[in-house]
Amino acid sequence: MMQELSIGVDMGGTSLKAAVVRGAEIVQRSEPVNTRACNTPQELTERLGERLRALREQYPTVRAVGMGLPGFVDHAKGMVDSLTNVPGWYDVPIRQILEQACGLPASVENDANCMAYAEWRLGAAQGMQDVVCLTLGTGVGAGVVANGQLLRGHLGAAGEIGQVSIDYHGRIGHYGNRGAVEDYIGNNELMREAKMLYATTPESAPAVLETPVHLENAAKAGCAVAQALWDDAARKLATCLLNCYYILNPQAFVIGGGISKAGELLFAPLRRYLQTQIYPPHFAKLKILSAKLSSDAGIIGAARLALDDLPHN
Amino acid sequence: MMQELSIGVDMGGTSLKAAVVRGAEIVQRSEPVNTRACNTPQELTERLGERLRALREQYPTVRAVGMGLPGFVDHAKGMVDSLTNVPGWYDVPIRQILEQACGLPASVENDANCMAYAEWRLGAAQGMQDVVCLTLGTGVGAGVVANGQLLRGHLGAAGEIGQVSIDYHGRIGHYGNRGAVEDYIGNNELMREAKMLYATTPESAPAVLETPVHLENAAKAGCAVAQALWDDAARKLATCLLNCYYILNPQAFVIGGGISKAGELLFAPLRRYLQTQIYPPHFAKLKILSAKLSSDAGIIGAARLALDDLPHN
Numbered sequence: 001m002m003q004e005l006s007i008g009v010d011m012g013g014t015s016l017k018a019a020v021v022r023g024a025e026i027v028q029r030s031e032p033v034n035t036r037a038c039n040t041p042q043e044l045t046e047r048l049g050e051r052l053r054a055l056r057e058q059y060p061t062v063r064a065v066g067m068g069l070p071g072f073v074d075h076a077k078g079m080v081d082s083l084t085n086v087p088g089w090y091d092v093p094i095r096q097i098l099e100q101a102c103g104l105p106a107s108v109e110n111d112a113n114c115m116a117y118a119e120w121r122l123g124a125a126q127g128m129q130d131v132v133c134l135t136l137g138t139g140v141g142a143g144v145v146a147n148g149q150l151l152r153g154h155l156g157a158a159g160e161i162g163q164v165s166i167d168y169h170g171r172i173g174h175y176g177n178r179g180a181v182e183d184y185i186g187n188n189e190l191m192r193e194a195k196m197l198y199a200t201t202p203e204s205a206p207a208v209l210e211t212p213v214h215l216e217n218a219a220k221a222g223c224a225v226a227q228a229l230w231d232d233a234a235r236k237l238a239t240c241l242l243n244c245y246y247i248l249n250p251q252a253f254v255i256g257g258g259i260s261k262a263g264e265l266l267f268a269p270l271r272r273y274l275q276t277q278i279y280p281p282h283f284a285k286l287k288i289l290s291a292k293l294s295s296d297a298g299i300i301g302a303a304r305l306a307l308d309d310l311p312h313n
Numbered sequence: 314m315m316q317e318l319s320i321g322v323d324m325g326g327t328s329l330k331a332a333v334v335r336g337a338e339i340v341q342r343s344e345p346v347n348t349r350a351c352n353t354p355q356e357l358t359e360r361l362g363e364r365l366r367a368l369r370e371q372y373p374t375v376r377a378v379g380m381g382l383p384g385f386v387d388h389a390k391g392m393v394d395s396l397t398n399v400p401g402w403y404d405v406p407i408r409q410i411l412e413q414a415c416g417l418p419a420s421v422e423n424d425a426n427c428m429a430y431a432e433w434r435l436g437a438a439q440g441m442q443d444v445v446c447l448t449l450g451t452g453v454g455a456g457v458v459a460n461g462q463l464l465r466g467h468l469g470a471a472g473e474i475g476q477v478s479i480d481y482h483g484r485i486g487h488y489g490n491r492g493a494v495e496d497y498i499g500n501n502e503l504m505r506e507a508k509m510l511y512a513t514t515p516e517s518a519p520a521v522l523e524t525p526v527h528l529e530n531a532a533k534a535g536c537a538v539a540q541a542l543w544d545d546a547a548r549k550l551a552t553c554l555l556n557c558y559y560i561l562n563p564q565a566f567v568i569g570g571g572i573s574k575a576g577e578l579l580f581a582p583l584r585r586y587l588q589t590q591i592y593p594p595h596f597a598k599l600k601i602l603s604a605k606l607s608s609d610a611g612i613i614g615a616a617r618l619a620l621d622d623l624p625h626n
Contacts, residue, residue: 130467144560146459146466153459153562154443155595163559166481168552177555177590239481242490243556246476247457249466277490282468
C-alpha cells in the first residue's frame with residue numbers, strides 16, 4: 001500500500017502547491033499557483049484543476065487527491081466552511097470540485113491537520129495513539145491524534161492551539177479571545193517583541209532584525225537580549241503545551257515549522273518549563289520531538305489522508 | 314440492556330460509596346466507608362469487599378462492578394497509578410482486587426471520568442460525539458469524550474482540566490505549574506478570594522462566609538462584591554473552557570458539581586465570556602448545559618462503564 005501514488009495539495013495564504021506523492025517522497029511537483037492572483041475560489045480551483053489533470057496524465061496510476069486548506073474544513077462533508085486569511089471562501093464544496101476537476105476520489109482537510117497527519121502516519125509520531133503535532137510559523141497550528149484517530153471535533157475545528165489562552169487578561173486576539181499564544185509567539189509578534197526589547201535596552205540590535213533567523217543568530221552569538229527572548233517564547237509555548245497535556249495526556253509533542261528550526265535555543269528551555277510543571281513520573285514518559293518531514297509535510301499528509309480515506313483501505 | 318444491574322463505587326477523599334444501579338437509577342445503597350479511617354489500600358478494599366458481597370447477595374443478578382477513584386487510574390491495566398489526596402495508593406491492582414473480592418467482572422476509572430461517562434451515556438450529553446463534562450468543586454475535574462469515545466490519553470490522565478493554565482505567570486500549583494484554573498476557582502480558593510475582597514472594600518461581608526452558597530446568597534441579595542466575584546470566577550472558567558474548545562472543538566460543555574449550583578449567577582457571565590471569544594458561527598452551535606445527574610453521577614457512571622466493558626456488550 002505504501003507504494004501507491006496519490007496527489008497532495010497544500011494551499012497556503014500565498015501559494016498553492018500540488019505534487020504526486022509516494023509515501024513520504026515527493027515524486028513530481030507541479031508549478032505552484034499564486035493564491036493572491038486568484039480573486040475567487042473558482043479562479044483558483046480552475047488553475048488547480050489544470051495542474052491536477054496534468055499530474056494525472058503524467059502519472060496515470062495516482063489513486064486519489066488530498067488537499068489541505070488554511071481554515072475551517074469539514075472533512076466529512078467535503079466542505080470549506082471558511083478560510084482564515086483568504087477572502088471569498090465560504091461554504092465551498094471543495095471535495096466535489098476536486099473530484100470533478102480530475103476524476104479522482106478526493107479528501108479535504110485543514111492544513112495543520114494535514115501536516116500532523118503526515119508526521120503521525122509517516123514521520124516522527126508513527127504508531128503513536130495520542131500525540132499533538134505543532135507547526136510554529138506566522139500562526140501556531142496543530143493537529144491532534146487521540147485514541148489513534150485524527151481528532152476533528154464537532155465542526156472540524158479541533159487542534160486550533162494557536163488560540164489557546166496563556167493569559168486570561170492578555171491581549172485580545174483574532175476571535176476577541178484574550179491571551180492566545182499565537183499572539184505572543186507567532187513570527188510577527190515575536191519580531192515585534194524583539195524590536196521593542198532592543199529599543200529599551202543598551203544592548204545593540206542585530207543589523208538586520210526581520211525574521212526569527214536573525215534572532216537565532218544573535219542568540220547564538222551570545223546576545224543576552226535575544227537569548228531572553230527565546231527563553232520567553234519557550235515559556236509561553238510551554239504553557240500552551242501544558243494545557244494540551246492536561247487536557248489530552250499525549251505521549252508526544254512533535255514540533256515543526258518556522259521557529260522550531262532554532263533547535264535547542266527553543267527546545268532546551270521548552271523542556272525545562274515543561275519538566276517543572278508536569279508530575280515527574282508523567283514527564284518522564286513524555287516525548288518532545290522535532291518534526292521529521294520538511295515543509296512538504298502538508299502535501300504529504302494530504303496525499304496520505306486521501307489514500308487512507310479510500311473505501312478498501 | 315438498560316435494565317441490567319451493576320454496582321457502582323465512588324471513592325472520594327472522605328468517603329467511599331457503593332450502590333446497585335439500574336440505568337441512571339440507584340436501586341440500593343450500602344453504608345458508606347469512611348476513607349480516612351482506613352490507613353492502607355488493603356484496609357479500605359477489605360471493607361469495600363464486604364459491601365460488594367452484601368450487595369451481590371441481595372441482588373444476585375448484578376453483572377459487573379465499576380469503581381471511580383480520585384487520581385491517576387489506568388483503565389486498560391486496571392491499576393491505580395497514584396491518588397491525589399489519599400496517601401499510600403501507588404501501583405494498586407485495584408481491578409483484580411475488586412474481582413477477587415466479589416467475583417464480578419470489574420472496571421476502574423478516574424472519578425471525574427466516571428461522572429462524565431454518566432452524563433454522556435445517561436445524562437445531559439447523551440448521543441454526543443464530542444463533549445467535555447466538568448465537575449466544579451474543591452477541585453475542577455472533567456472527562457472528555459472525543460470521536461464518540463472517552464478520551465483517556467497515554468497514561469490515563471486526560472481531562473485534568475483543573476490544571477489548565479489561564480495565566481502563564483500565575484500562581485504556582487500542585488505540579489509546579491503556573492496559573493492552574495483550579496487554583497483560582499476551586500471552592501477553597503474562591504472563598505479565600507471572597508474574604509480578601511470583603512476585607513478591602515467598604516461593603517460588609519455576609520455574617521457567615523464559608524461556602525460558595527453564602528456567596529451565592531449574598532449575590533442574589535444584591536451584594537456587588539459577591540456579584541463581581543461570580544463574574545470573575547466565570548471569566549476564569551471561561552478561559553479554561555476556551556482552551557478546551559480550541560483544542561477539542563466539542564459540541565457541548567456539561568457543567569456540574571459545587572459552584573455550578575449557583576445557576577445563572579455563573580452561567581450567564583460564563584456564556585457571555587465564551588460568546589465574545591469564539592468565532593460567532595461556531596459559538597452559535599456550542600451548547601453550554603447543566604449536568605443532569607445528581608451527585609450520584611460518579612456511582613452511576615462507574616456502574617455503566619462496567620456494563621459497557623463486558624465483552625458481549
